[in-house]
Structures are given as structure tokens and as C-alpha cells.
Amino acid sequence: MRMAALRFWMAVLILSSGPVATLAQTCPQYAPSGGTIVTASGCGSASNPCPVGQPITLTIVPSSAPGQSCDTITWFFGDSTTATTNGNYSTAHTYAGANSSTYVSAKIQNSLGTNYAYNYYLTIANGFIILPTSAVTAVENSGAAHVQVQRSTSTGSVSVNYSTSNYSAIAGYRYVATSGTLTFSPGETIKTIDIPLIDNSVYDGDQAFNLNFSGLTNGYLLQGYSSSIAVTIKDDELPPSLAFSSNTYRASERDGSVTITVNRSGDLTRTVSVNYGDNVYSSGGTIPPLSGTLVFQSGETSKSFVIPITDNDFYDGDQTFQLSISNPSGGVLANGSYSLYASLTIADDEPRPVFSVSDISVVEGNSGTTSSNFVISMTGKMRNPTYFYLSGVSGTATSGVDYTLPPSSLTIAAGATSTTFPITIIGDTTVEPKRRPAVARFQSPAKPAAPAPSSTMIPVWDRRLKRWLSACGEPCFSASGHLRQCLRW
Ligand SMILES: [Ca+2]
Ligand SMILES: [Ca+2]
Numbered sequence: 001m002r003m004a005a006l007r008f009w010m011a012v013l014i015l016s017s018g019p020v021a022t023l024a025q026t027c028p029q030y031a032p033s034g035g036t037i038v039t040a041s042g043c044g045s046a047s048n049p050c051p052v053g054q055p056i057t058l059t060i061v062p063s064s065a066p067g068q069s070c071d072t073i074t075w076f077f078g079d080s081t082t083a084t085t086n087g088n089y090s091t092a093h094t095y096a097g098a099n100s101s102t103y104v105s106a107k108i109q110n111s112l113g114t115n116y117a118y119n120y121y122l123t124i125a126n127g128f129i130i131l132p133t134s135a136v137t138a139v140e141n142s143g144a145a146h147v148q149v150q151r152s153t154s155t156g157s158v159s160v161n162y163s164t165s166n167y168s169a170i171a172g173y174r175y176v177a178t179s180g181t182l183t184f185s186p187g188e189t190i191k192t193i194d195i196p197l198i199d200n201s202v203y204d205g206d207q208a209f210n211l212n213f214s215g216l217t218n219g220y221l222l223q224g225y226s227s228s229i230a231v232t233i234k235d236d237e238l239p240p241s242l243a244f245s246s247n248t249y250r251a252s253e254r255d256g257s258v259t260i261t262v263n264r265s266g267d268l269t270r271t272v273s274v275n276y277g278d279n280v281y282s283s284g285g286t287i288p289p290l291s292g293t294l295v296f297q298s299g300e301t302s303k304s305f306v307i308p309i310t311d312n313d314f315y316d317g318d319q320t321f322q323l324s325i326s327n328p329s330g331g332v333l334a335n336g337s338y339s340l341y342a343s344l345t346i347a348d349d350e351p352r353p354v355f356s357v358s359d360i361s362v363v364e365g366n367s368g369t370t371s372s373n374f375v376i377s378m379t380g381k382m383r384n385p386t387y388f389y390l391s392g393v394s395g396t397a398t399s400g401v402d403y404t405l406p407p408s409s410l411t412i413a414a415g416a417t418s419t420t421f422p423i424t425i426i427g428d429t430t431v432e433p434k435r436r437p438a439v440a441r442f443q444s445p446a447k448p449a450a451p452a453p454s455s456t457m458i459p460v461w462d463r464r465l466k467r468w469l470s471a472c473g474e475p476c477f478s479a480s481g482h483l484r485q486c487l488r489w
């Protein structure tokens with residue numbers, strides 16, 4: 001066998017150096033096509049890494065032209081080593097260390113050309129250390145945080161170093177700085193790291209520290225991309241909580257001011273602040289625009305602010321305002337939101353004005369006209385002008401025959417309590433029987449700021465008695481502020 005092979009290679013050498021080209025043309029027949037590099041065992045993925053410290057068979061799979069014995073193949077490995085396998089599309093390589101993503105490439109050359117084959121993402125590891133993938137939490141007063149670490153295989157042993165570092169939680173205040181080496185013995189797949197927690201009696205909120213891993217032995221890798229996890233310490237104290245002392249406040253317009261109190265519950269040790277305001281945006285009203293900040297020092301359970309009240313002498317009705325606290329710092333609002341509201345009602349100390357028309361008595365006369373004035377009065381002032389329309393309503397005294405009314409509207413000015421309007425009596429010599437009175441009607445065309453009298457009746461002239469009869473002795477209000485006639489005869 002050995003002699004036959006030797007003779008064959010000699011024949012090739014002789015023929016390839018001679019003038020007959022038949023065999024010389026067989027190699028190379030093609031320029032290299034390049035291709036991909038695969039592992040013989042199919043290892044190399046993250047779920048099936050190739051072992052560390054053991055030969056791995058790597059083979060070029062040409063993309064089109066087949067491999068040829070005359071191709072020169074130079075291999076380049078991710079660990080910075082190289083190898084050459086002339087005419088051989090396979091090689092074995094041993095990676096000395098674990099790597100989550102290394103590469104191997106091959107340069108393929110012959111006299112017709114050069115091309116390359118690649119595999120960029122080989123995972124080399126004997127196993128993985130698996131850190132918790134879900135959030136790790138521990139309650140502040142539970143003694144310690146427990147972090148469970150696993151590994152992907154139970155063979156052999158592996159160790160990994162761990163140490164804590166601050167994130168929002170500070171070592172020595174919320175937890176005990178901890179470091180060490182975790183060692184899995186053969187057969188062990190789960191180990192637990194305990195980090196002592198420091199309990200206190202103040203509200204700190206939830207805070208976290210990092211647990212960092214490094215120095216894995218025995219060809220192990222950390223699974224995934226992170227070498228640390230966050231451990232969250234859940235506070236067992238309640239946060240400072242702020243709320244109004246009442247959902248509704250009420251004061252009289254004559255009180256001068258009203259004091260609004262905000263209470264704090266939960267943790268009392270820290271300084272907490274909150275903004276407040278009365279949500280009034282224009283001056284000149286019963287209460288002014290007001291805003292500020294309440295600061296609760298340590299131990300303080302309530303703070304107040306004072307809203308001045310402007311007394312006036314007109315009827316403006318009860319007024320309700322919205323109070324708010326918002327943007328708490330160092331604590332929370334009782335509703336868990338950014339803002340919390342209460343209402344403040346300022347009760348008017350002026351009664352709603354009563355509306356009346358004075359009686360007047362006028363002697364008719366036998367001819368011509370006689371003028372007189374009615375006085376329309378209100379028992380108090382209104383914030384806004386009060387408007388009325390005046391119109392005659394047919395009764396026993398007939399408009400235009402017995403009297404005339406001015407066809408105009410009437411106004412009691414803002415702050416005034418009365419106005420007048422004229423009536424003209426037409427004289428004659430007729431003796432007239434008792435008649436039903438005529439009625440004049442008042443109507444408020446628009447509802448003013450506060451409910452206003454909407455209609456009333458005025459006295460009418462009785463020609464038999466020669467005097468004015470009282471009509472309604474009091475104003476007629478309607479709940480809606482719209483016209484309602486008041487007829488009593
Ligand atoms: Ca505590
Ligand atoms: Ca605490």
C-alpha cells in the first residue's frame with residue numbers, strides 16, 4: 001500500500017512538471033468559493049456551547065466549488081492563534097478559555113483565486129452560572145436578602161466571586177456590604193447568597209443595591225449579558241402621607257379669615273413639604289389668589305395656612321372655591337396622586353334682598369294728567385345691577401285710559417337699593433264702579449350673579465275708592481330666576 005501511494009505521487013510530480021497538461025488541469029479546477037465553518041458536533045451555540053480545553057473539529061462547508069487538495073487553507077481563531085491545513089478543509093482547535101462569542105475564519109487560496117469562510121458566533125464554555133432573571137426583593141425587616149444562583153450543569157465544580165455595591169441603597173445604612181466566593185461542588189446546581197439587611201424605623205422608600213459577579217472558574221460563563229443584578233429593599237415603614245383635615249370647609253363672609261389645616265400621618269421623622277393653593281385666579285373677590293408651600297419639620301403632624309376673607313355689604317350668595325395641595329416632596333398625598341382637593345364655601349352674611357314697591361295715592365282729578373313716582377326698593381344691595389322690564393297688564397284700570405306707564409326698562413344699580421319709575425294718571429269725571437286692579441309686571445331679563453327678584457305686582461288705582469290699592473306686599477321670586485307673575489285678586 002505504501003509503495004503504491006508513493007508511486008502515485010511521483011507520477012503526479014512528473015506529469016505536473018511536463019508539457020502534458022491533462023492531470024495538471026485537474027487541480028485546481030476552480031477558484032475557492034468560500035463558505036461557512038461548522039463544528040463537527042454541532043456545538044457552539046449559547047444553548048450548546050463547545051467545551052473549553054478540548055479539541056473542537058471545525059470544517060469548512062464550501063458555498064459552491066468543492067474543496068480541492070491543492071487549496072491552501074489558513075485558519076484564524078478568536079484566541080489570536082492561527083493554523084494551516086493545505087488541502088484539508090477540516091482542523092481541530094482547542095480553546096483554552098470560555099468565551100460567549102468568539103470567531104473562526106479561514107482563508108482559502110489556490111492559483112485561481114482566494115476566498116474566505118467564517119463562523120463569528122461560537123460560544124465556548126463548560127457551563128453557565130445563571131443569575132435570577134426576575135426582580136429580587138426583600139423587606140427591610142426580614143433580616144437578609146436571599147439571592148439564588150444556579151448553574152447549568154452539575155458536573156465538576158465551579159466558583160464565582162460576588163460583591164455588593166451601592167445603587168440607591170447605601171451599605172451600612174440599609175444593608176451590610178457583602179462579598180465572597182460561591183462554590184458549587186460536583187452535583188450542586190443551586191446556591192444562595194445572603195446579604196444582611198439593616199432595619200430602621202424611618203421611611204426611606206424602596207431602594208436597591210447591586211450584586212456583582214466575576215472570576216468564574218472551570219470554563220464557566222455568566223448566562224446572559226449582565227454580570228450584576230439589582231436587589232430591592234422594600235421599606236416596611238409607611239411613607240409620610242398628607243391630607244386636608246376635612247374635605248369641605250365653611251366660613252362666614254364676616255369671619256375675616258379661614259384657617260385650612262393639612263395633616264401628616266405615617267413616618268414623622270423626615271421633613272416633608274407640599275404646595276397649596278386656593279385655585280382663585282383673579283383679585284377683588286371674596287378670597288384672593290393664594291399659593292405657597294407648607295413645610296413639615298421632623299415630628300410635625302399638621303400645618304396650616306390662612307385665607308383672608310373680604311367682607312362686603314352686598315348680597316352675593318354663598319361662594320365655593322377649590323383648595324388644593326400638590327407636588328409633595330419627601331412624602332405622598334393620601335390619594336396617591338399628584339394633587340388632592342378640598343372645597344371652601346364662604347357663606348354670605350347678607351340676606352337675599354327682598355323686593356318691594358311702595359304704595360302711592362294720587363287724586364285722579366277731572367281732567368288732564370297727574371304724575372307720581374313709584375319707588376322700587378330692595379332690602380339689601382346686590383353685587384350686580386338688577387334689571388327689570390315694566391309693562392302694563394289689563395285690569396279694571398285700563399292702561400292708556402286711566403293711566404300710562406313708561407315703556408322702559410328699569411335698573412337698580414349695583415350697590416343701590418332703590419329706583420323709581422313714573423306713572424301718569426289720566427283725570428276724568430266718570431264715577432266708576434269697583435274694578436279689578438291693573439297689574440304691572442316686572443321681569444328680570446337676565447339672571448344676575450345672585451338670584452334676584454324676578455317679578456312683582458304694583459299697586460293699582462281704584463277709581464271708586466280714589467286711592468291706590470296694594471298689590472303683592474312682597475316680591476315674587478322664582479327658583480329659576482325666570483318670570484313668575486304674582487296675582488292675588
Ligand atoms: Ca423598618
Ligand atoms: Ca425604613
Ligand SMILES: [Ca+2]
Nearest residue numbers: 311312313349
Ligand atoms: Ca358681608
Ligand SMILES: [Ca+2]
Nearest residue numbers: 314316348350
Ligand atoms: Ca356679601
